[in-house]
Amino acid sequence: MLYFVRHGQTEFNATNLYMGSLDLPLNELGIVQVETLAQRIFKLDLHLIVSSDLLRARQTADIINKALNVPIFISESLRERSLGSLEGKTKNQTIDIEKFHDIEDYFKFKDRVLKTIFTLGEISRCLNILIVSHSHVFKILTKCENLVLEKERLANCEYSSVRFVSST
Numbered sequence: 001m002l003y004f005v006r007h008g009q010t011e012f013n014a015t016n017l018y019m020g021s022l023d024l025p026l027n028e029l030g031i032v033q034v035e036t037l038a039q040r041i042f043k044l045d046l047h048l049i050v051s052s053d054l055l056r057a058r059q060t061a062d063i064i065n066k067a068l069n070v071p072i073f074i075s076e077s078l079r080e081r082s083l084g085s086l087e088g089k090t091k092n093q094t095i096d097i098e099k100f101h102d103i104e105d106y107f108k109f110k111d112r113v114l115k116t117i118f119t120l121g122e123i124s125r126c127l128n129i130l131i132v133s134h135s136h137v138f139k140i141l142t143k144c145e146n147l148v149l150e151k152e153r154l155a156n157c158e159y160s161s162v163r164f165v166s167s168t
Contacts, residue, residue, distance in 0.1 A: 002117075002124040003044060004131045004138055004149075005159040007052075007060040008034040013156055016091045020083030020103075023055045033157035034060050038067040041159060044128055046070055050120060051132040052078040060157070061132040077116040080134035081109045113140045117147075121164045131162075 008030030012019040026034065041064065049072045051061035057079075061072050084102030086095075097103060120129055138154050141147050141162060151160040 001044075001128045002121060002131065002162040002164075003041070003046070003129070003159055004133065004141065004154070004162050005037065005041075005060065005064075006135055006138060006154040006156055007054075007056040007132060008037075008063075009156040010056050012088075018083050018086040018089050018091055019080065020087040021054065021080050022087050025055050026059045030056070030156065031059075031063065034063040037157050037159070038064045041130070042067050044130070046130050047127040048073065048123075049130045049132060050075055050078065050116075052076075052080065052134060052137070054079050054134070057132045057134065061130075064130070064132070075116060077112045078131065078133040078137060081106075081136040109136070110140050113137050114144065117141065117144075117162070118164075121162075130159075 008026045010024045010030060011027050012024055014027060046068055048070055049061045049065055051057045051072060051074055053074050053076045065072055082104040083097065084100055086097060086100060098106060123129060142149060142152055146165055148163040148165055149160050154160060
């Protein structure tokens, strides 16, 4: 089985700033969130953690792993989408981020994420895997017809199961 967890809270999350691929740590609340989550997901009988290479995801994986003691694999392909000049600015729901020329191309981002997710899906036939990543990565999964998610949206430090369905 495959599970997806969004990293714990950072100061940028708390202050509603675009973070993108900036490499920021968890804040104090984020650390507490992850410690609480680790106790809840212990029951999932996880065998492997695969984490984004960004610090907030790695910290989340490391804290969870204090309770699980399983191998952790770090993957750049699970890193958050680069938001270019939007990073560090206040979020604005009226902005169409796709109009910014310096953000990571949506289709390239989607391709790198889904290649990794489908590879992990194959491995998860034999192992229970926890993916630790970011909100835009999860949004890609919600738009994929071949995936069934327990939740459609994740707040910081929430998790969802990820099931694969046949495309036939």
